[in-house]
Amino acid sequence: MTDTLSQLSLLLIIGAIAIYAAAFVTFALDLARRRSPSVTVISAVARHAEAETPTSTTRLANAIGNTGVLVRQSTTSADAHEERPQTSGVLRAAFVLTLVGFGLHLGADVLRGIAAGRVPWANMWEFSMTGTLIIVGVFLLVTLKYDLRFLGTFVIGLVLLLLGIASARYYVPVAPLPPALQSYWLVIHVIVAIIATGFFALGFALSGVQLLKARRERQETDARPPQFAFLRTLPKWAALENLAYRMNIVGFILWTFTLIAGAIWAEKAWGRYWGWDTKEVWTFIIWVLYAGYIHARATRGWRGSRSAWLALIGFSAVMFNFGIVNVFFKGLHSYSGL
Amino acid sequence: MFARNDRDAQAGRLRARVRARVVLAVSTALLLSLGLAGCTNDALAQQYRDGSSKNYVAGDGSITEITVKNRGKPIRFSADLEDGTPITSSAYTGRVVVVNFWYAGCPPCRAEAPDLEKTYTAFSSQGVRFLGVNVRDQAATARSFASEFGITYPSVLDVDRGTMQLAFSGVVAPNAVPTTIVLDRNGRVAARVLGKIPDASVLEALITTVLKEPSQ
Amino acid sequence: MTRSTERIDAEPTERTPTAVSQPRLGIIGWGRWAWRQLTSMRTALFLLLLLALAAVPGSLFPQRTADPNGVVQYFKENPGLAPILDKFQVFDAYTSFWFSSIYLLLFLSLIGCVLPRTVHHLRAIRTAPPRTPARLSRMPGFIALDLNDDGKATGSAVTAPDAIAAARSLLRRRGYRVAVFEGAQTKDSTELSVSAERGYLREAGNLVFHIALLGILITVGIGGGFGYNGNRVVVEGQTMINTLAAYDSFNPGRFFTDAELSPYSIRLDKLAVTYETQNKDARGLPTDYTATVTARTQDSRNGYKTTIKVNEPLNIGGTNVYLLGNGYAPHITVRDPRGHVVFSDFVPFLPQDSNLTSLGVVKVPDGLQQQIGMMGFFYPTKAVAQNGAFYSSYPDVKAPMLTLNVYSGDLGLNGGVPRSVYTLDTSRLKQLTGVSTGVKSIELAPGYSQQLPDGLGSVSLDGVSRFASFQVNHDPAQGWVLLFTVCAFGGLLTSLFVPRRRLWVKAIGQASGPLRLEYAGLARGDDPQLETVVETLAQNHIEALRNRDPGASDGRHPEEDTRRTT
Known part of the structure; x- marks a missing residue:
């Protein structure tokens, strides 16, 4: 039974990888098509109207009815769903593929959990599988609020890379939990860390795009030849910066919780809440880096590109913590079952 | 990002001074509580940091003597000797007792063994009793040690039950291996040497002091 | 931040x-x-x-x-x-x-x-919101509208004081602090406005967060200074006492004093280990460690039975006792040539791999012609590799085997200098068995005995017990650290998610023409909702004006919070 389920889980993962690969190509195609000026793609957040425009179609005007006359309403940023953005068929296809891939991925993860009879994040393979699932999940979730589909290439690319490495290197059959992990803190501590990673990934992507976009905007003002044509269709860097910040603070809060929950668990399992174990150190470093990012954003001269670089460094540390510290560093967290 | 532009310069300076004082106080407290810069020279901490895996906490030969009126309650114990003979603290009432915590594989215990035996022989005629408490070994190992060093006083094997160590733990506890404790005639701790006794004469002096105390 | x-x-x-x-x-x-x-x-x-x-x-x-x-x-x-x-x-x-x-x-x-x-x-x-800016049109979310209610619907026309009173109560109900201001008066127009501010909690949360961090630092320092932790390996059937003499290693805080050690003893009755046997991919993986112990404090005559597990420490005498490790302690007995027992002990062997191939050292300092040291491996389930070497194929005791190499000479214990119990200093020892000597190493199964070389005596393996490695931890400030941590987290959430913003509603009564209403806001810090909030305010305000009871606020001037401006 366990064998069948975990076999099925593996099959679904392979399916998910295939679909994600197709989605990745399609997302990339969409970005490539944005070069051509004949295709008009307007991302919702891109609609960044500074002009004070008298509008007569808003809910406000309806509410006023005949009681008054709306004289002027200024909008400095757009509500994402006020107006349906025009999107290309390619982008829609890529998004649908992502949804399908996510469905398979979710199925694989759930089956693995059932096969193991516990939460599916107790070793490096399961952690990679659930981690990538959550990254895609957070991406889809955030897309409900802000249209971030232009990040699809990056998000799915990252997920493909991680899943690829994990299935090649980290696959292990289902095994029972070692006593050290038999704690409800495993459920809480790890899943929150994974979700935080999902938000950090989006923040990373947005900060990266923000830097590219800022560069392009500078190129445009300096009348130099602008690079990366697809950037033309993306929101202005300030809007990207704002979004990146929102993703990163959600990540930061979840990461803070991870740190606290980890300390409580460490107290229960190892007899001290903090012992500068390598994984603890890196969790702390990441926390400090993102704290630095948040502070940088409030520091004159640092808001914008400099703070964005900090977000990039922060996420690199997250990836380092996940991929390198887990595998190559000696420490108490190294029962990842490789 | 809230500017405090409204600050009056005069008040600001005053506040800055007050603030600096508060900060000084807090930071001093911080420095004290943290033990800044890892300059932990404490011998006990150092043993841990050495990572020698010698597996016992060594003493530095420090001596604690307790004046009669500061002594705690009489220590009550009951245990079995190496040969199985049961003993209790009441059997020792009215006598000065030297209790030595040891085990065979502990280097300082081996080093001090001849001095202990020598002192024992010297004082047994004056009614002083010696009692070993072996904290790690089984009977055979303990007996081999005794015959090797010609130890003639008995020992309790405490590794399995721990009753002797528990009875003596508390304020003047055996906090190193070896530890030598001198009990007065009422069974109260009168002196303690943590670690190897520096010299037989030191132990002799401690015993003599207690012996000279009038019996109550 | x-x-x-x-x-x-x-x-x-x-x-x-x-x-x-x-x-x-x-x-x-x-x-x-x-x-x-x-x-x-x-x-x-x-x-x-x-x-x-x-x-x-x-x-x-x-x-x-x-x-x-x-x-x-x-x-x-x-x-x-x-x-x-x-x-x-x-x-x-x-x-x-x-x-x-x-x-x-x-x-x-x-x-x-x-x-x-x-x-x-x-x-x-303690201070009221600042004065309404003169030109709201520069502020985010600005909305201006002319009220063309001539009073037919409600009986009387809406005046500027009416509109401001309605806005004021609307904002107050939403938790804003409000202040009403009179603006510039000309012969053509009267201007009245309400200035509202909310989200003081944002800054408060931020301050709480930072102060709590300071609290964490101080309490961690205090806890580390006055706390201690110690380790002890205890073989089944043996007892550890919370005194320094009983610890294998001890890590005191800076201000630690002996008096902090509360007297208690813990006897390890049994260490039960469960291994996975069904799942062929995980055969031999430990799934449970349970140490059954008898704990006893100094005052109590009898101890009580309890268990210590990984993730489930025992709380006793203000300390926590953790089960951190386990392994095997073969019961080894050494006899002299006459058959007289000179050494007998459960010697903890340190696990080297997941199948508990364990490495250990036996030191027999007394009772033989010479001191002997033995170094070797214990295999709970012995298996033989193709090259003839032994290894353990399963962590439980299925086919136990002890191999020992014998050394004789000076163990280096008599000088009073500390030696590691897990290594043999062979500088003053002569190797008697093993590859280089040509004498076969000693191999023992439980119940068997073998002669030592050079007629030194014999050695036997009498059984195998398990040992548990316990850690005792005392941190007097732990609860405080947790408290400050929770405060910091709460503060963080508040400081990042409570929006701090100002809203303004201005009513300009024109001598000729309709009443003009203006709305605007200002975010202080990240506030994605600001414009929606201004819009909703305008909407609700209009609705309130439309549904107002003309008698209630008729001409009532909110004198008490009006601040005259120049």
Whole structure:
């Protein structure tokens, strides 16, 4: 039974990888098509109207009815769903593929959990599988609020890379939990860390795009030849910066919780809440880096590109913590079952 | 990002001074509580940091003597000797007792063994009793040690039950291996040497002091 | 997270005092300058990033507090480099002078920032919202509309005081602090406005967060200073006591005194280990460790039975006792040539792999012609590899086997110098068995006995017990650390998610023409909802005006909060 389920889980993962690969190509195609000026793609957040425009179609005007006359309403940023953005068929296809891939991925993860009879994040393979699932999940979730589909290439690319490495290197059959992990803190501590990673990934992507976009905007003002044509269709860097910040603070809060929950668990399992174990150190470093990012954003001269670089460094540390510290560093967290 | 532009310069300076004082106080407290810069020279901490895996906490030969009126309650114990003979603290009432915590594989215990035996022989005629408490070994190992060093006083094997160590733990506890404790005639701790006794004469002096105390 | 950088930037004369321009700055002047630099946002940011960087080396090199043996090993492997690194306290990275200086400066900077901000915030809470800006049209979310209600629907026309009174109560109900202001009066128009502010909790949360961080630092320091932890390996059937003499290793806090050790004893009755047997991919994986113990405090005559498991420590005498490790302790007995037992003990062997191939050292200092040392392996389930070497194929005791190499000579114990119990110093020992000697090593199954070489006697394996490795931990400030942590987290959530914003509603009564209403807002900090909020306010305000009871607020002037402006 366990064998069948975990076999099925593996099959679904392979399916998910295939679909994600197709989605990745399609997302990339969409970005490539944005070069051509004949295709008009307007991302919702891109609609960044500074002009004070008298509008007569808003809910406000309806509410006023005949009681008054709306004289002027200024909008400095757009509500994402006020107006349906025009999107290309390619982008829609890529998004649908992502949804399908996510469905398979979710199925694989759930089956693995059932096969193991516990939460599916107790070793490096399961952690990679659930981690990538959550990254895609957070991406889809955030897309409900802000249209971030232009990040699809990056998000799915990252997920493909991680899943690829994990299935090649980290696959292990289902095994029972070692006593050290038999704690409800495993459920809480790890899943929150994974979700935080999902938000950090989006923040990373947005900060990266923000830097590219800022560069392009500078190129445009300096009348130099602008690079990366697809950037033309993306929101202005300030809007990207704002979004990146929102993703990163959600990540930061979840990461803070991870740190606290980890300390409580460490107290229960190892007899001290903090012992500068390598994984603890890196969790702390990441926390400090993102704290630095948040502070940088409030520091004159640092808001914008400099703070964005900090977000990039922060996420690199997250990836380092996940991929390198887990595998190559000696420490108490190294029962990842490789 | 809230500017405090409204600050009056005069008040600001005053506040800055007050603030600096508060900060000084807090930071001093911080420095004290943290033990800044890892300059932990404490011998006990150092043993841990050495990572020698010698597996016992060594003493530095420090001596604690307790004046009669500061002594705690009489220590009550009951245990079995190496040969199985049961003993209790009441059997020792009215006598000065030297209790030595040891085990065979502990280097300082081996080093001090001849001095202990020598002192024992010297004082047994004056009614002083010696009692070993072996904290790690089984009977055979303990007996081999005794015959090797010609130890003639008995020992309790405490590794399995721990009753002797528990009875003596508390304020003047055996906090190193070896530890030598001198009990007065009422069974109260009168002196303690943590670690190897520096010299037989030191132990002799401690015993003599207690012996000279009038019996109550 | 906001910090008044402007404090410095706004006072350029004080920011850049150089020796050239102000040669007579003096000590106080320099002190103030240094203090300003330290408490500036830029410095805080710099220190934060430096802290992250400084935390890295500690994860690359073994640390004395976490892994003292690892440090010893590092010294052995890198005899040239290690002492140099040690000079820079690389093996005590987190208590090193450089790491400590960074975080102490950081916290000093934090104090310097938080204190004045707390004062400022306390003052801000007590003051009314600031005056409405003269031209709202420059503010975000600006909405202007003309009310063409001529009073037919409601009986009387809406006046500026009516509109402002309605806006004021609307905003108050939503938790805004409000103040009503009279604006410029001309013969053509009267202007009345309400200024509202909310989200003081944002700054309060921010302050709580930072102060709680300080609390964490202090309580961690206190806990570390007065706490202790100690380790002890206990074989089944044996007892450990919470006295220093009973510990294998002991790590005291800076202010630790012996009196902190509360007297109790813990006897390990049994260590039960469960292994996975069904799942063929995980056969032999341990699934449960349960130590059954008898705990006894000094005052109680009898102990009580309880269990200690991984993740389930035992709380006793103000300490927690953790089960951190396990292994086998073969019961080894050595006899002299006459058959007289000279040594008998359960010797803990340290596990070397997941199948518990275990390495151990037996030292027999007394009772034989010469001291002997034995070093060897214990295999709970012996298997033979193709090259003939033994290994353990399963962690449980299925086919136990003990192999020993015998050494004789001087164990080095008599000099009074500490020796590791897990290694044999062979410098003054002669190897009697093993490959180089041509004499076969001793191999024992339980119940079997074998002669020692050179007619020294015999050795037997009488059984196998398990040992548990316990850690005792005492941290008097742990609860406080948790409390401050929870405060910090709460503060963080509040400071990042409670929006702080100002809203304004202005009513301009025109002598000729309709009543003009203006709405606008201002975000202080990240506030994605601001424009929606202004729009909703306008909507609800209009609805309130439409549904108003004409008698209730008729001409009533909110005199009490009106501030006349010039």
